[in-house]
Amino acid sequence: MMTPTLLYLLKANAALLLFAAAYFGLLRRLTFFTLNRAYLVMALLFAAVYPALPVPALLPAAPSAPLVLAVVEAAAGPAAATAQPVAAIDWAAVALAVYAAGAAVLLVRLLGQLLSVRRLRRASRPATALGVPVRALAGEVSPFSFGPSIYLNPARHPAAELATVLRHEQAHVRQWHTLDVLLAQVALAAAWCNPAAWLLARALRDNLEYLADQAVLEAGLDRQTYQYSLLRLSRAPAGPALVSHFTFLTLKNRVAMMNTPLSSTGQLARYLVAGPLVLAVALGFSAARAQGGGPVVPAGVATATAAVLQPAGLEKNTAYYVDGHRTNMKAVSLEVYQNVATMKLLKGAQVRQVFGDAEPATQAIVIVTNRYRDRADVVALDQQVNAAGAQDTHFKMGPAVDPATHQLPDGIKAYIAQTYPNARITGWLITDKDLGKSPHIRYFASLDDGGQKRRLYFNGAEQPVTPVAKAAAEQILSSAVRNELVAPGAGAAPSPAQKPLAVAQQSQPPVYYVDGQLLNGNVNDINPKDIASVTVVKGDRARQLFNTSGGTGVIVITTKANENRADVAAFNAKLNFGNAPAEAAAAPEKPKPVAYLAPAALAYITKTYPGARLLGVAVAPAADGGAPRYQAEAVLGRRPVYLLFDAQGQFISDAHTSYVR
DSSP states (O other): OOOHHHHHHHHHHHHHHHHHHHIIIIITTOSOHHHHHHHHHHHHHHHHHGGGSOHHHHSOOOOOOOEEEEEEEOOOSHHHHHOOOOOOOOHHHHHHHHHHHHHHHHHHHHHHHHHHHHHHHHHOEEEEETTEEEEEOSSSOOOEEETTEEEEOGGGSOHHHHHHHHHHHHHHHHTTHHHHHHHHHHHHHHTTTOHHHHHHHHHHHHHHHHHHHHHHHHTTOOHHHHHHHHHHHTTSOOOOSSSEESOOTTHHHHHHHHHSOOOOGGGGHHHHHHHHHHHHHHHHHHHHHHHHOGGGOHHHHHHHHHHHHGGGTOOSSEEEEETTEEOOGGGOOHHHHHTEEEEEEEETHHHHHHHOTTOOOSEEEEEEETTTTTSHHHHHHHHHHHHTTOEEOOEEEEEEOOTTTSOOOHHHHHHHHHHSTTOEEEEEEEESSOOSSTTOEEEEEEEEETTEEEEEEEETTSOEEOOHHHHHHHHHHHHHHHTOBOOTTSOSOOOTTTHHHHHHTOSSOOEEEETTEEOOSOGGGSOGGGEEEEEEEOHHHHHHHHOOOOTTOEEEEEETTTTTSHHHHHHHHHTTOTTOOGGGSOOOOOOOOOOOOOHHHHHHHHHHOTTOEEEEEEEEOOTTSOSOEEEEEEEETTEEEEEEEOTTOOEEEEESSOSOO
């Protein structure tokens, strides 16, 4: 598995290879030494920085392959709980350890070279030579410079040669060549296994000598005399390896460059090719991974995981723990998702029981990976989580799959194309079977509809469904509207069509009572199928019965399991609505069919009316009371058309007036 660190090193070393190829292929023989210096320094700096740049922010967004994940439901039971992970060598960690060891060796070598220069400085004394401040050394030594200081033995050089040496070293000092040398040494340590790093470092130091030689010749010194002087000085003992010393093994190249005619201004076009070409290839490589590599983007995996867990009532105020550590799920690598051993959900008091009052989240997802499931602290935490009554999701992320072979069904694609014609599918998720509870979600699709983000859920029959948490909130609200109690004399209750708006506009949230007890948790945790009745008490009556300031009021929920319990019956009797006469009870509503179109209907519309835009779907009750039919409202240009289908999606008829009255 490619870790972020290995990916960074791969990109940085690839950039160095590109810069080295461009330099030695296009620029090395040019006499624009200052431009070559800028190019080489930029190559080392850019290679270090660019892998960390947010490349999609630098380049225009391009359509990318959507994130596709296979969601695998783990087998529940003792066998799954006792399965032991197979020990495997973490080759990524081994590679990083070897790489770090090589870098450490070179950094220690650099430290030793700096200490060697420091010892020479202590052994030297301040002096002047031909009016130039220097650090005088004893014995025979090759002249060199480091930082702002020139080191040499003035007594070893005739007056004419001493002037040449000083002019050469002054060029190194004046142009701060020491900084370039140190940068090259650090780059070598960071990319020691890359031949391009060694080549660029050598080229940078050669180019610094070319610059110093150019400064000497521009002062008027005879070129041939200067070259003979270099030849004589090359016999002197070499100075410290780190510093810009006067003699190099590349003396032949220096002499050749001094004899090379100056490059024409037309050769400057090579820089316009080399720089942009390397930048384009490097940024293009990163953009391809960042924008087109959907399955390997951890952030996308975290988004998909949240989308799957959301139907179970997962709130935004959720903490994530991976192998005992609180974690930001956006920073978790894909490898974690592919190696989940258990994923358990804690709610409300369970969170505080396990993690204490310091944990502010109302829910917690506790993930244990196969790699650390037997570690003592992870085992201890897992036992605490089980003791608190955590819900085992029996859920883990499978490996990323190939989008070309793992597609959404054609019926779902047709539904999206007709319902959201301007939307783009940015990702989807498919489970190997329906999720355990109603509405049995099997397909999830995320859309970008002109900048608006949409999430769509579909069951195994490819029908759009609503997640449980959202459906619960809507059903509780609608039930509360139908059973509202108002204070005497307050007038008739608003109509059901008006009440949801009125409730939604209140600034204070309502207070909930469940089976006679004040609810401290999340109302969305209640399964709508378990509710026997819901009643809203507002105004003076709410203040009288519950000592509340009013606001949105009080919502009283009675569950089917406890509606006949003595304390619940007494609580409801206190409010004068429990145990009401049978004739006063509202007749149960007959379940209404959900407006939808079968895949066959969507396929018919797509084929028969390719230019039509689907506006909506409505239920058209049969006149004889038989099975309901489904009306699709579409528009052709500016003319509406109404299409009628049965439950299986078979076409019945069409008209230019609605079938729904």
